[in-house]
Amino acid sequence: MTTIKDVAVLAGVSFKTVSRVINRSPHVKEDVRQRVLRAADALEYRPHHHARHMRTQRSKVFGFLSDDIATTPFAGQIIQGAQEAAFRKEMLLLTFNTGGNAAVEQAAVEMAIERGVEGIIFATMYHRAVQVPKDAFRLPLVLVDCFSPDRSVRSVVPDEVSGGYSATKLLLEKGHRRIAMINANQKYPAAEGRFRGYRDALREYRLTIDPELVRLGGWWQDDGYEQTMALLKLKQIPTAIFCASDRIAMGAYDALKEQGLKIPGDMSVIGFDNQELLAAHSRPRLTTISIPYFEMGSWAVERLTNTAQDSDESPIRPVALPCPLIARSSVERPANRKLRNKDSAHIR
Numbered sequence: 001m002t003t004i005k006d007v008a009v010l011a012g013v014s015f016k017t018v019s020r021v022i023n024r025s026p027h028v029k030e031d032v033r034q035r036v037l038r039a040a041d042a043l044e045y046r047p048h049h050h051a052r053h054m055r056t057q058r059s060k061v062f063g064f065l066s067d068d069i070a071t072t073p074f075a076g077q078i079i080q081g082a083q084e085a086a087f088r089k090e091m092l093l094l095t096f097n098t099g100g101n102a103a104v105e106q107a108a109v110e111m112a113i114e115r116g117v118e119g120i121i122f123a124t125m126y127h128r129a130v131q132v133p134k135d136a137f138r139l140p141l142v143l144v145d146c147f148s149p150d151r152s153v154r155s156v157v158p159d160e161v162s163g164g165y166s167a168t169k170l171l172l173e174k175g176h177r178r179i180a181m182i183n184a185n186q187k188y189p190a191a192e193g194r195f196r197g198y199r200d201a202l203r204e205y206r207l208t209i210d211p212e213l214v215r216l217g218g219w220w221q222d223d224g225y226e227q228t229m230a231l232l233k234l235k236q237i238p239t240a241i242f243c244a245s246d247r248i249a250m251g252a253y254d255a256l257k258e259q260g261l262k263i264p265g266d267m268s269v270i271g272f273d274n275q276e277l278l279a280a281h282s283r284p285r286l287t288t289i290s291i292p293y294f295e296m297g298s299w300a301v302e303r304l305t306n307t308a309q310d311s312d313e314s315p316i317r318p319v320a321l322p323c324p325l326i327a328r329s330s331v332e333r334p335a336n337r338k339l340r341n342k343d344s345a346h347i348r
Contacts, residue, residue, distance in 0.1 A: 002045045011039035062086060062304060063112030063120040064093045065136075067100040074275045074293065075125045078144055081297025082121060089305050091118075106133045113138065119304040122146070123297070127157050127190045142300045143318075145293075151315030156299045160190050163289040163323030164197020164242075167270045170287070170325060171240045172205050175333045176268060180213040180238040182227045182248050194244050194272060213238055217248075224251020232259060239334035240268040246275045249286055249330075268331040272323075284329035292321040 004022070008015040013032060020028050021036040028036075039045075064082060069075045079095065086093050094117055096108035112120060113135065120136050123144035130146040132153065143155035171179050181198050184191040195214075202209060212234060217223035224243055228251065231238060243249035249271035256267050263269055263284055271279060274290035299319065 002043045004045070006043055007036065007039045007045050010043060011036045060090060061092045061094050061115065061117045062301065063109070063115075063117040063139075064095045064123065065105060065108050065112070065120060066095070066097055066123045066125070068097070068125050069123055074273065074291075075145075077293035078123050078297035081294035081299075082144075082301050083297075085298040085301035089301065091301065091305070093121075102131075102133070106135065109133045109135045121297075121300045121304065123300070126188070127160065127193075128188065140304050142303050144296050144300050147318045151317065154303060154316055155318040156296045156303075157189075157318045157320055158291045158296070158323050159320035160193025160323070161197045161200070162320075163272060163291075164194035164244075165201045166197070166323070166325045167194075167242050167272065167289050168198045168201035169204075170327075170331060171242065171268060171270065172201060174240075174268065174331060176238075176240040177205075177207060178210070178213065178236065178238045179240045179242060180215065180231050181242045181244070182215045182217065182224055182231075182252065183244040184219045184223075184248075185216060191244055198242060219245045219247055221247050221251040221254070224248035224253075225255045226251070228252040228255035232256075232261075238267070240270070240331070243269065243271045246271040246273045246278045246286060246288055249288070250278055250282065253282060253286075264330050264332040265335060268334070270331055274326050279326070279328070282330075287328045287331045288326050289323045290326050291323055295321050 004018050005015050008018045011018065013036060017028065017032065018036050021033050064079065069078055083093055094112055094115060098104040098108055117139065119140035121142055121144060122132055122136060124130060124146040127145050129149045130143065132148060141153055143153050145157060147155040147157060168179060181195065183195055186192040186195060199209060215227035215230060217227050228241065241252050243252055249269055252269050253263060256263055261267055271286050271288035274288045279286040279288045
């Protein structure tokens with residue numbers, strides 16, 4: 001294995017000079033730097049990471065703990081965002097997928113600390129409050145797509161309220177006034193925030209919420225199907241449905257198509273999450289709200305590598321990143337609904 005001394009001999013300098021060049025010290029003349037780099041390239045020299053760690057007391061590694069993100073295509077963008085930001089900082093990620101098991105989380109934190117990580121990113125698949133393993137507080141720590149109940153840890157979350165507002169505002173701008181929302185249980189911050197956005201947009205247009213148009217269930221396709229069928233049995237059916245997830249929207253698609261209704265001709269539908277395998281490949285392609293997974297992962301690494309941003313603020317408010325609207329083909333202006341509302345009583 002080529003050593004630093006071999007490079008020094010070929011370059012005609014001391015091994016300390018080679019070390020300064022490798023560690024990008026500004027106190028080296030440019031001609032000497034270039035000579036050392038040429039020698040290192042000729043000898044195919046690569047710095048020994050473990051030796052550098054012992055010398056500098058820096059591992060250049062962050063621990064990344066997640067629940068099920070590593071096995072979830074759309075939330076996996078958090079890892080991608082964190083990896084790309086880490087690469088720019090010449091850092092690596094040591095990734096642990098814990099399955100949400102508290103014992104595994106604690107063991108993962110212990111292993112990360114044993115391997116000298118410089119900080120920990122704790123991420124979850126969906127926006128919620130979490131209990132962080134106590135040993136994680138021994139290092140710089142940030143939370144992604146989650147927050148600590150006492151707001152004692154820096155965190156980044158999606159701005160669910162602005163996302164719900166943007167979805168509903170689009171439908172209002174298209175001329176819809178009877179807009180239903182199929183939501184999950186509001187014990188989830190995501191469901192609560194998306195409903196607040198829906199409510200705020202309606203209020204902006206001086207519209208009151210019609211309780212029969214707000215349907216609660218789960219996050220899944222079956223929930224969307226069941227709640228859409230219930231909406232279609234109303235005396236006056238809506239002209240548009242805002243679904244709190246893309247999976248709910250797929251269930252709405254199933255119910256509408258089963259009843260011979262066209263999307264968006266008879267009913268506009270908008271989702272939330274921008275799950276590419278669903279939203280971009282449905283027919284028609286689903287207009288939806290994107291969650292900034294990539295940006296949240298990138299934010300976490302930037303935050304850990306910039307401790308100058310720390311303050312004595314307490315409690316610490318989560319940073320809320322905007323959820324952009326992804327316009328596709330499932331929303332248009334409402335058609336004349338008079339006949340359709342009359343026929344709704346005959347829906348199976």
